[in-house]
Amino acid sequence: MSALAKAATGVGCAVLALPLLAALIVAALLNAALPGGGAAAAPSSHALADIPPAMLALYQRAAPACPGLSWTILAAIGKVETDHARHPTMVSTAGAVGPMQFLPTTFAAYAYPVPPDGANPPTPWDPVDAVFAAARMLCANGARGGTDLHRAVFAYNHSEQYVAEVLHIAGQYAIAAPAPTQAAATAVGFARRQFGTPYVWGGNGPADGGFDCSGLTQAAYHAADITLPRVAQAQYNAGPHIPTKSPHSPGDLLFFGTSPSNITHVGIYSGPGLMIDAPHPGAVVRERPIDITRRADYQGATRPASHGSSR
Structure with missing residues (x-):
């Protein structure tokens, strides 16, 4: 960490045998492409073998303290x-x-609020307190929304080799998410351009004064030359569905409701731990943190860009 003078420490801090330029390139690439977000990234077989189950669950539970981490x-x-x-x-x-x-x-600067099951008063010796504090420190230095993971990890330890090693290991711990197709990228780009547009029930766009949730997703994919049904339930039924433990890719549609046959909301996955949606009356199209593992109403996801009806 920035205040730890890690070069003088005797714990951790094994470094990669990489030239500095190569370390910077690896860090930059992984910063851009690291799969998943929050607890959403599925653990790889390497992660399951290497991380004690209690610690794996703790890392997954603490990550949403920093949306997008x-x-x-x-x-x-x-x-x-x-x-x-x-x-x-x-x-x-x-x-x-x-x-x-x-x-x-x-x-002490990142110990509060005391997380559930943490020690009170908090202590760096307690795994729950320590992991949540680490999430908050990373968030304060660039990890929120995946804005600048390189800067966040560098703040944890002022070493480019440390950054490269952390990002390298992180990449090994998650099942790689598929890269978004051009159609998916177009749909996400369209949705981003609608930020601030009012929610209007039944709305299909500016001509109606705004969008409702499925009007936004339909219009986003229309911009990518993929035709979706109009309402959220029909969009869910149209698929193709993503296996439950598979990582999400930007452009995937996330569905919510009381059951698969009662879908009431849909949004567009836009990046690690983030979703764009037209949420409800009185709100506007926005991007917000989302942790589907903590949403009892989450019913699944589809990937229209891999199987849509092209116009």
Whole structure:
């Protein structure tokens, strides 16, 4: 971390044998392409074998404290620092302590609010407190919405090699999400251009004064030359459906309701932990954090760009 002087520490901090330029390139590429967001990225077989189940669940639970942050980043930091709390002492020569290697003074800046099941008062020795504090620190330095993961991890430890290693490990921990097709990218771009447009029930666009949820998704894919049914239930039925544990790709449609046969809302997945939608009367088209693992009304996702009716 920035205040830890990690070069002098004896815990974690193994580095990649990469020239600095190569490390920067790897970091930049992974920053742009890291799959999934929050708890949404499915763990790879490597992650399941390497991360203790309790720590994996904790990384996934803490990531939504920073909308758009992938749990894989927290897990990769936990791996580099203490091998997921397996290090026998978890004390560095610089005085950093605990599973995420915080100096007590640095930890204090990110310790509150006390997370569920955390120690009270919070302590960097407690895994729950430490992982949530790490998520908050990353968020404060560029990780919110995936804006600048490189800067966020560099703030955690001022080393380009550290950044490259963390992003490399994070990439290994998640099942890779498919790259969005041109049609999906067009649909997301259209939806972004509608930010601030009022919600209008039954609305199909400016001629109606705004959009409702399925009017927005239909119009977005119309811009990509893919025809969708008009209402959310019909869009859900049209598919093609994405397997439950598969990672999302920008342009996927996320559906909500009380059951698969009672879909009441749809939005467009736009990036790690984010969704664009026209939410409800009195609101406007916006992009917001979304953690589907904590939504009891989430019913599944489709990928129209892989199987649509082209005009």
